[in-house]
Amino acid sequence: MIFAFTDYVVCLTKAVKTSEHKSTIYKGGYIVRIEEHPILSFKRGEKIKFFFDGKEYEGFEGDTIASALHAAGVKVLGHSHNHGRPRGFYCAIGNCSSCLMTVDGEPNVRVCVEKLRDGMVVETQKGKGVLK
Amino acid sequence: MKMTDIAIVGGGPAGLSAAITAAAAGAKVTVIERDSQLGGQLRKQTHMFFGSKKQYASTRGIDIAVILQDQLKEYQDRIEVLTDATVLGLYEDGVLTIEQNDKYMKLKPEKIIVATGASEKFLAFPNNDLPGIYGAGAVQTLMNVYGVKPGNNVLMVGAGNIGLIVSYQLMQAGVNVKAIIDAAPKIGGYLVHASKIRRMGIPILTSHTVKYAHGKDSLEKVTICKLDEKWQPIPGTEQDIEADVMCISVGLSPLAELLWQIGCKMVFVPELGGHVPLRNENMETSVDGIYIAGDVAGIEEASSAMVEGRLAGLCAAKSLGYCNENYEEMRSDCQEQLNSLRSGPVGEKILAGLSKVTV
Numbered sequence: 346m347i348f349a350f351t352d353y354v355v356c357l358t359k360a361v362k363t364s365e366h367k368s369t370i371y372k373g374g375y376i377v378r379i380e381e382h383p384i385l386s387f388k389r390g391e392k393i394k395f396f397f398d399g400k401e402y403e404g405f406e407g408d409t410i411a412s413a414l415h416a417a418g419v420k421v422l423g424h425s426h427n428h429g430r431p432r433g434f435y436c437a438i439g440n441c442s443s444c445l446m447t448v449d450g451e452p453n454v455r456v457c458v459e460k461l462r463d464g465m466v467v468e469t470q471k472g473k474g475v476l477k
Numbered sequence: 478m479k480m481t482d483i484a485i486v487g488g489g490p491a492g493l494s495a496a497i498t499a500a501a502a503g504a505k506v507t508v509i510e511r512d513s514q515l516g517g518q519l520r521k522q523t524h525m526f527f528g529s530k531k532q533y534a535s536t537r538g539i540d541i542a543v544i545l546q547d548q549l550k551e552y553q554d555r556i557e558v559l560t561d562a563t564v565l566g567l568y569e570d571g572v573l574t575i576e577q578n579d580k581y582m583k584l585k586p587e588k589i590i591v592a593t594g595a596s597e598k599f600l601a602f603p604n605n606d607l608p609g610i611y612g613a614g615a616v617q618t619l620m621n622v623y624g625v626k627p628g629n630n631v632l633m634v635g636a637g638n639i640g641l642i643v644s645y646q647l648m649q650a651g652v653n654v655k656a657i658i659d660a661a662p663k664i665g666g667y668l669v670h671a672s673k674i675r676r677m678g679i680p681i682l683t684s685h686t687v688k689y690a691h692g693k694d695s696l697e698k699v700t701i702c703k704l705d706e707k708w709q710p711i712p713g714t715e716q717d718i719e720a721d722v723m724c725i726s727v728g729l730s731p732l733a734e735l736l737w738q739i740g741c742k743m744v745f746v747p748e749l750g751g752h753v754p755l756r757n758e759n760m761e762t763s764v765d766g767i768y769i770a771g772d773v774a775g776i777e778e779a780s781s782a783m784v785e786g787r788l789a790g791l792c793a794a795k796s797l798g799y800c801n802e803n804y805e806e807m808r809s810d811c812q813e814q815l816n817s818l819r820s821g822p823v824g825e826k827i828l829a830g831l832s833k834v835t836v
Contacts, residue, residue: 379624379650384523384537387624412623420608420695431694433608437615439511440596440732443606457615460513 489517491771609696748830
C-alpha cells in the first residue's frame with residue numbers, strides 16, 4: 346500500500362511543516378521503505394521471498410537480511426548468550442555481532458552484511474551455535 | 478600465494494585515494510574491501526563536503542565515491558580490487574590472510590597500507606542494548622543505502638557533526654527527530670549544520686544525557702536528564718521522550734586490530750579517538766612497510782582521509798622505487814592540504830593529538 350503523509354515537527358512555540366513523503370507500509374509493520382527522497386533514488390531489484398521463523402516474508406534484491414527484516418517490522422535479531430536479552434541492529438557494517446542469526450542452518454551469520462537471497466531460511470538463533 | 482607491490486586494506490576514501498596515487502606512480506596495487514562495494518562511508522553521505530576543490534568540496538559524499546571509482550578504473554591494469562573480502566590477519570613474515578566468499582587465501586605484498594576506518598563508540602546507560610538503539614552510522618546505512626526507515630520518532634544522542642547531519646538526513650527521509658541531546662555544554666558540530674537543524678524546529682539540548690531506556694522487546698521511551706557543570710545528573714530534571722529509535726553518535730574509535738596484531742607501537746590519544754599508531758610524516762608506522770591512512774590513523778573528516786591516503790600511497794610507492802617525477806611537489810602539496818584542513822578550532826584538537834604520535 347502506498348500513501349502520502351506529512352511530517353510536522355513540534356517545537357516549543359509552533360508546529361513547522363517540514364516535508365511530504367511517500368512511503369510503503371507493510372501489513373502489520375510500521376517500519377517503512379523510503380519511496381521518495383530529495384537527494385536519493387532507490388532502484389530496488391527483483392522481489393525476493395524468504396522465510397523467517399517459519400513465516401514467509403518479502404524483500405528486494407540488494408537488501409541485506411537485516412534491511413529486509415527491518416522493513417518488515419522485525420527489530421529483534423540476536424539475543425545475548427547469558428540472559429537471552431533481545432538484540433537488534435546496531436552497527437550495520439558487520440562489527441558489533443548484535444545481529445547474529447541462523448541462516449540456512451548456519452549459525453552466527455551477521456545478517457546486517459549478509460545479502461538476501463531467494464528462498465533463504467532465516468531463524469532466531471538459540472544458543473551459541475555449533476560447528477558441524 | 479598471490480603477490481603484489483602494495484596491499485591496501487579498506488576501500489573507503491583513504492584506501493581508494495591511496496590506491497589511485499600508488500598506481501599512478503606505477504605500483505601494482507591490491508585493494509581489499511569487506512563490503513560488496515567500494516566507497517566505505519562515502520556511500521552514505523548525502524551532504525556536500527567542505528574543504529577545498531582538491532578534496533571535492535561542495536560535492537556530495539555519494540558522488541565522491543563514484544569519482545574515486547572512476548579514477549580507479551583509469552589504472553585498472555595495475556589495480557586489483559577484492560570485494561566481499563575480509564583481511565583476517567597480518568603476519569610477521571609480511572603475509573596477509575584473506576577470506577572471500579568462504580575461501581581462504583594468502584597475499585604477499587611488499588608494502589601494506591591499512592585504511593580500515595573506525596567504528597562507533599557506545600554509551601553506558603540501563604537497557605542500552607534494546608533493539609531500536611542504533612549507532613548513528615547504522616541508521617545512515619539503513620536509510621541511505623537500503624532505503625529503509627529506522628522507525629518513527631528519534632532521539633539523537635550527540636550534537637557533533639555526525640549527530641547533526643544524520644538528524645537532518647532522518648528528516649529528509651521523513652522520520653521525525655524529537656530532539657538532539659549532548660552531554661557537553663556546547664554543540665560540538667559545525668554551526669552551519671546546527672543552524673539547519675534549528676531551522677527545522679528540532680530542539681538541541683546541551684548538558685543533557687540518557688538516564689534510562691524503556692521498552693520490552695524494543696525501545697519505547699527514553700528518560701533524559703540535565704547535567705551540572707561537573708557533568709553530574711541534576712535530580713528532578715528527568716523528562717521522558719517517547720521514541721522508538723535512539724541514535725548513538727558519541728564519537729568513533731579507530732579500527733586498529735590489524736595494527737595491534739602486527740606489533741605497531743600504539744598510543745592512547747583521546748583527541749584522535751583512542752589508540753592510534755605512532756607514525757612518521759610519510760604515514761609509515763613503527764613497523765617497516767606498514768602505512769596508515771584515514772580514521773584508523775586518528776578520527777577526522779573524510780576530506781583529510783583522502784589526503785592522507787594520497788600521501789601514504791605516494792610514499793609507499795616511492796619506497797618501492799615507483800617515483801613520480803613530481804614526488805616532492807605532490808608530497809608537500811598533501812602536507813599543505815592537511816594543514817589547511819586542520820586549521821580552525823576543531824583542527825587544534827587534532828593537531829594536539831597528532832603531535833603526540835608523529836615522530
